[in-house]
Amino acid sequence: MAIIKCNKCGANIVSPDRRAPCGICGSNKAKQRRPWWFFIIRTVKSNRDIGVGDTIDRLLAIVGGRHYKSLYERVFGKGCGCKRRQTRLNAMFPYKATKDTS
Numbered sequence: 542m543a544i545i546k547c548n549k550c551g552a553n554i555v556s557p558d559r560r561a562p563c564g565i566c567g568s569n570k571a572k573q574r575r576p577w578w579f580f581i582i583r584t585v586k587s588n589r590d591i592g593v594g595d596t597i598d599r600l601l602a603i604v605g606g607r608h609y610k611s612l613y614e615r616v617f618g619k620g621c622g623c624k625r626r627q628t629r630l631n632a633m634f635p636y637k638a639t640k641d642t643s
Contacts, residue, residue, distance in 0.1 A: 546574055583596075597627070
């Protein structure tokens with residue numbers, strides 16, 4: 542379930558698949574609301590980060606994320622899925638591209 546906002550009339554839509562049309566105006570142009578934690582993570586993004594996944598990966602690397610990954614692989618015998626999760630988070634919560642004014 543996701544709460545999304547209609548771009549046309551501004552109504553909140555509860556949608557299981559993020560594609561439900563607006564119940565008020567019938568528009569299917571809805572914008573997904575960003576979760577509260579997105580705005581906190583966005584404050585520490587770097588210029589190279591494409592989305593939230595890159596920022597989280599960079600922050601976890603600072604506090605020993607690489608050691609956790611190698612330990613996980615040794616104990617469980619498989620990867621932790623971090624790259625797949627990072628790619629999915631980047632697709633779901635990308636940062637808007639800034640225009641170059643040069």
